[in-house]
Every structure is written in structure tokens, then in C-alpha cells.
Amino acid sequence: MSIAALFRKKTESTGDTPRDRVSPVAPAITETYIHPRREHFLGRYLAFFLDTDSLQMSAVQHTGKSRRVLNVNKVYIPSDITDKAARQDFLGNEIEKFIGEYRNKGARIVVTLGGNETAFRTFHMPILKKAELDSAVRFEAEKQVPFPLNDSIMDYRRIYKVTGGGKTRYRIALQVATKRTIEENLALFRKRNIVVHQVYHAHDAIGQLLEHLSDFDRNSSYTLLNINRQYSEIAFYRGTSxxxxxxxxxxxxxxxxxxxxxxxxxxxxxxxxxxxSLDYYSGQYRTPSISKIYLHGDLAYSEEVTALLKTRLRYEFVKFPVEQLLFLQNKSSPYLDTAAVCLTTLASATCNVRLPNLLPATDKAVNLQRKQNFYGRLSLVVITVLLGISWLILRNNLNTIRESTLEVTRQVERFRSSKAYHHYNILKSQIAANRAYLSQAEQSKSYLALNLKELSLLTPKEIRLEQFNFNGHDQGKNMILKGRATSNTIPPEIVLAEYLEDLNASPFYSEATIKNHHKYKIKNGFEIEFSLDLRGTI
Structure with missing residues (x-):
């Protein structure tokens, strides 16, 4: 066994540390799956996977929840190409040709990574805020990742919320790759000014395919065996994780x-x-028994290999059923017959959820700026269209108002030339003449009503007025009041005296005096017959 093989066994076969493992069937522990955020994308995904001796390429059209496979292809690097520069040129030309054929405006480019310069780990973290969780995950990664983080790019996602033992934690899935292998892959695209949008880990992307199988169960275990030219991989999943x-x-x-x-x-x-691997996995994770192993890669279609494996193991070996994926629109596509050979890129191209993205931070910033510029231009176009529609509606309303105004004007002109308008003018002239006559015939206002109202308010119930005389030409005392004061409880003289004071206190009258009076005895008291002189001021 080579040193590289020992290194891969040591670093890549350890997915979870023993102290962080939680049994999925432990009665005191509850694990709630955290589904990655879905992306509703309309357009094409082009995915690429560069292997040691081949290049996988897939093109998939996304339409809401459905996907249509446009092409799945695997190109082997000719054995006579040994120079690194010639190898890069060959791969770059194949990529450029594939992209030129299937990329349209808005298409996304995905690069998938694998090999011994990538690492995967799972561990538990307390419930923290985003910034604090980022720092805690990086601290834990420095202890578990087999190469320096300063020379690597990492990303993670929360896959389970674990509750038990009096505390709640996150189970984290960490993906790491060296900057060297990332830059080596991206160099093929940068040299040709091709923008890469995502960099996925191969096994993480393949896991997302599992939930689209008709018999998928999130609590079940799934095993996939990838047989390539230079190596083989066996991966274990619980659900899609x-x-x-x-x-x-x-x-x-x-x-x-x-x-x-x-x-x-x-x-x-x-x-x-x-x-x-099965013995190790079953012993470490205590998962449900596995009866089926899905095959993909170069020998996925080899009936001889499948038969030989079945005779040596008790498990059922079957080609990964790409044609049974629920999201496929074209299940009869000829590309699906060989899709299991390129399952890595097919998984990346059909993925519609947010996975850990190992794209360098500078590339992410450039992509974000492009995205903001695109949506800015799109918003400007939408605003322009809305303003144009509003202007057309306003113009139509203005034209309608103008037509209505013209119609009213025509109706007014027709009315003015009619007999009814002639009669209207005659009536209008007569009404104006009658108003002028009434204005001239109207008498000047008299204040007598005001005086009588004031007297009615001032005169108490014990006094009964019988006569009111007014001489408007007299500048002195111009009013005479005659009446009777009757009272059964108090002397009528007092009632009359108070009445005189009220008259003199009123702004309507002044100089009120008793001209003469006579007192008579009546049945239940006395009565005074009086005559008053006073001056009306209003």
C-alpha cells in the first residue's frame, strides 16, 4: 500500500470523533434535521469535476422544482499527454467547448472537488450567534483537519439540532480543501475568463440526490461505492448527510x-x-443494517463486477438509479444511460440547495458584486417598464378627459344655440329685474322688535303690561308703559321698584320713572296700576 493510500485512510475515513458521536436511536437524545436553504433558480447549471485522469461535465436546466438533463459527459485524458501544461490546455479546451455549447445568459458554473486534499468532519457545537459560531468552528477545525487552515478554505453547515442531556447543540458538517487544489481547478476557468459561482465537495453534493429517490427515508443509512480508474471510494450517509x-x-x-x-x-x-468500511461504520455509528449498496463510476455498468461483488458479500449491489430521480423531466433522455459514471457532476448540476461553498473569499466578493449589479440593472429595467406603463395609462386617461371635455363643450355650444337657452336668458333677465325691485322696495330695519323682546325678558310675572307707546320724534323720554303690578306675598311697590331698576340697568332703556300710580286692594292682596316714562336708547 502506498504512502498516499495510508494518508487517505488516515485523513478521509474519519468523519466524526468518538467523543462527539451521538447514537440516532438513543432514547434520551433527539436530533432534528436542519434542511439546507433551497434556491429557486431558473436557468442552467454547468458542473465540472477534474479527476486524476478524466474530466466529468454535466449540464442541467432548472425550471422551478424540476430539472432537465442536457448533457452528461466524461472525457479521459490521453495517456500520451504527460506534460502538465499540455494537460491543462487539453482540459481547458474541453471545458471551453462544453461551456460554449451549453452556457446561456445567467448560467451558473460549479466546480466539484474530491481527493486527498479535501477533508470532511462532523462535530457538535453549542447554540451560538453566527459570528461566534464561525470562530468556534474554526477553532475546532484547527484541531481536526489534517492540513493547516491558513493554506486551506473551509465552510460548514448545520445538519442537526441535537437536544438531550439538559442542553441543545448543533451538529456541524465541515468541508475543507487546500488552496492549492482549489486554485489548480479554478485556473482552468480564470485563464478563459469563465466565472465560477460555487465550489462543492463531491460527497456532499451526491448526498443531496438521495432525497429525490422514491424510497428515501431520512432516518435510513445509504452506502455508495464509486469505482474509478485509479481509486475507489465508499461513502456512508444518514439521510442526505x-x-x-x-x-x-x-x-x-x-x-x-x-x-x-x-x-x-x-x-x-x-x-x-x-x-x-462497513464494519467500522456499523461499530462507530450503530446505524440500521445496510442491505443495498449503490454503484457509480467507471464500473457502475459492469455486470461482471456486480455479480462478483454479490457472491463475496451479502449485500445487493445496484447501479445508482438516476432515471428514478423524482425531479427529472426527461427520464427517457439518452444521457441518463451513462449518468451513473458522472454522478459527481450530475449531483452538483442538479443541486438546488445551499451547500458549503469552498470558493475563495475574493471570488465570492466579485460574484456578489456582479449579482448586485445584475439585480440593480434588473430593478432599473423594471422601474423603467413600470414608469412607461404608468405614462401610457396617464396618457390614455388624459386623452379620455380631453375627449370628455370636447364633448361637454360641443353640448354647451348646442345648448347655447337652442331655444331653451334663449328662454333661459329671458328668465334670467326677469329674475334679475325682480331682485332689483325687491331690493329697492325693502323697508329699513326697525329696532322695535328688539325692544319688545327686551321688555319680555325684563318684565317679571307679577307685572302685566297693558299699553306701550313710542314716539320716535321725541329726543327725550319717548316711551310710555302702562300696566299693573300684583303680588300676594310681597308688597307690589317693591316689585315695581325692582322693575324700574332692571329697566334702567338695561342697555335698551334709561331715565325710567313712575309717572303716576294707584293702589287697590283686591281679593288676596294689593294691586298697583302704574304708568312709566322712559327713554329708549336703541
């Missing part, structure tokens, strides 16, 4: 065409690796 994967340098390149002995040796070696 990657828990553990193991890489071995056993690949299809060790089999020559038509060599049954080498094919059996490959199957025997793979069976041993698979059983070892």
Missing part, C-alpha cells in the same frame, strides 16, 4: 480488457475494502 467515507487506491486500471483473473482480483480487493 454524509457521515463517513473511505478512499482506497484500488481502481479499474488494474484490470486489462478480457482478463477474468484480474477482474476477480479487483472484486476480491473491493469486497474486502467494502466489508472493512
Amino acid at each position: 454524509l457521515e463517513f467515507f473511505h478512499v482506497t487506491n484500488t481502481g479499474s486500471s488494474m484490470v486489462q480488457k478480457g482478463s477474468g483473473i484480474q477482474l476477480e482480483y479487483l472484486a476480491e480487493t473491493l469486497a474486502t475494502e467494502v466489508q472493512t
Whole structure:
């Protein structure tokens, strides 16, 4: 076994540390899955995966919740290309040709990573705010990731909310890749001015395909075996969440065409690796028993390998059922027949959720600026269209108002030329003449009514007025009041005296005096017959 293989076994086969593992069936612990945020994208995804000896490419059209596979292709690097620059040119030309054929405006480019310069870990973290959680995850990553974080790019997502033991925590899925391998992949695109939008970890993207199978169960375990030329990978998932994967340098390149002995040796070696990984996974995670293993990669369609693996292990080996994915629109597409060979890029191209993105921070900032500029221009176009529609509506309303005004004007002109308008003018002239006559015939206002009202308010009930004389030409005392004062309780003289004081206190009268009076005895008291002289001031 090579040193690289030992390194891969040591670093990539450890998905979770023992102290952080929580049994999914422990009665005192509850795990609630945190679904990654969905993205409702209308357009195309083009995904690429650069392997040691091949290039996978997939193009998928997204339409809401449905996806249509446009192309799935795997190009092998010719064995006579040994120079690194020639290899880069070959890969770059294949990428440029594929993008030129399938990219349209708004298409997103995804690069998928794998290999021994990537790492995956899961661990638990307390419930923290975003900034605090970022710092805590980085601190934990420095202890668990097998290469320096300063030379790496990391991202994570929360996959479970774990409650139990009197506390609540997050289960974190961490994805890390070295800057060297990321830059090596991105260089192929930057050289040709192709913008990359996401960089995904291969196993993380493949896990998202599982929930679109008809028999998917989030609490079940799924096993996938990827057989490539130079290596093989076995990955274990609970639901869509990657828990553990193991890489071995056993690949299809060790089999020559038509060599049954080498094919059996490959199957025997793979069976041993698979059983070892299954035993480790079952012992560490205590998951439900596994009965089926999905195959993808170069030998996914080899019936001989599938039959040999079945004879050596008790599990059912089946090709990953790409054609059964629920979101597919074109289930009869000819590209689906070989899609299991390029399952890595197919998973990235069909993914519609936010996964950990290993794109460098500077590229993310540039993409964010482009996105803001795009939405800014889109908003400007929408505003311009709305203003244009508003102007058309306003113009139409103005035209309607003008037509209504013209119609009213025509009706007025027709009315003015009619007999009714002539009679209207005659009536109008007569009404004006009558108003002028009434204005001239109207008598000047008299204040006598005001005086009589004031007298009615001042005169008490014990006094009864019988005569009121007014001489308007007299400048002195111009009023004479005659009446009777009757009272059964108090002397009528007092009633009369108070009445005189009230008259003199009123602004309407002054100089009120008794001209003469006579007192008579009546049945129940006395009565005074009086005559008053006074001057009316108003």
C-alpha cells in the first residue's frame, strides 16, 4: 500500500470523533434535521469535476422544482499527454467547448472537488450567534483537519439540532480543501475568463440526490461505492448527510480488457475494502443494517463486477438509479444511460440547495458584486417598464378627459344655440329685474322688535303690561308703559321698584320713572296700576 493510500485512510475515513458521536436511536437524545436553504433558480447549471485522469461535465436546466438533463459527459485524458501544461490546455479546451455549447445568459458554473486534499468532519457545537459560531468552528477545525487552515478554505453547515442531556447543540458538517487544489481547478476557468459561482465537495453534493429517490427515508443509512480508474471510494450517509467515507487506491486500471483473473482480483480487493468500511461504520455509528449498496463510476455498468461483488458479500449491489430521480423531466433522455459514471457532476448540476461553498473569499466578493449589479440593472429595467406603463395609462386617461371635455363643450355650444337657452336668458333677465325691485322696495330695519323682546325678558310675572307707546320724534323720554303690578306675598311697590331698576340697568332703556300710580286692594292682596316714562336708547 502506498504512502498516499495510508494518508487517505488516515485523513478521509474519519468523519466524526468518538467523543462527539451521538447514537440516532438513543432514547434520551433527539436530533432534528436542519434542511439546507433551497434556491429557486431558473436557468442552467454547468458542473465540472477534474479527476486524476478524466474530466466529468454535466449540464442541467432548472425550471422551478424540476430539472432537465442536457448533457452528461466524461472525457479521459490521453495517456500520451504527460506534460502538465499540455494537460491543462487539453482540459481547458474541453471545458471551453462544453461551456460554449451549453452556457446561456445567467448560467451558473460549479466546480466539484474530491481527493486527498479535501477533508470532511462532523462535530457538535453549542447554540451560538453566527459570528461566534464561525470562530468556534474554526477553532475546532484547527484541531481536526489534517492540513493547516491558513493554506486551506473551509465552510460548514448545520445538519442537526441535537437536544438531550439538559442542553441543545448543533451538529456541524465541515468541508475543507487546500488552496492549492482549489486554485489548480479554478485556473482552468480564470485563464478563459469563465466565472465560477460555487465550489462543492463531491460527497456532499451526491448526498443531496438521495432525497429525490422514491424510497428515501431520512432516518435510513445509504452506502455508495464509486469505482474509478485509479481509486475507489465508499461513502456512508444518514439521510442526505454524509457521515463517513473511505478512499482506497484500488481502481479499474488494474484490470486489462478480457482478463477474468484480474477482474476477480479487483472484486476480491473491493469486497474486502467494502466489508472493512462497513464494519467500522456499523461499530462507530450503530446505524440500521445496510442491505443495498449503490454503484457509480467507471464500473457502475459492469455486470461482471456486480455479480462478483454479490457472491463475496451479502449485500445487493445496484447501479445508482438516476432515471428514478423524482425531479427529472426527461427520464427517457439518452444521457441518463451513462449518468451513473458522472454522478459527481450530475449531483452538483442538479443541486438546488445551499451547500458549503469552498470558493475563495475574493471570488465570492466579485460574484456578489456582479449579482448586485445584475439585480440593480434588473430593478432599473423594471422601474423603467413600470414608469412607461404608468405614462401610457396617464396618457390614455388624459386623452379620455380631453375627449370628455370636447364633448361637454360641443353640448354647451348646442345648448347655447337652442331655444331653451334663449328662454333661459329671458328668465334670467326677469329674475334679475325682480331682485332689483325687491331690493329697492325693502323697508329699513326697525329696532322695535328688539325692544319688545327686551321688555319680555325684563318684565317679571307679577307685572302685566297693558299699553306701550313710542314716539320716535321725541329726543327725550319717548316711551310710555302702562300696566299693573300684583303680588300676594310681597308688597307690589317693591316689585315695581325692582322693575324700574332692571329697566334702567338695561342697555335698551334709561331715565325710567313712575309717572303716576294707584293702589287697590283686591281679593288676596294689593294691586298697583302704574304708568312709566322712559327713554329708549336703541
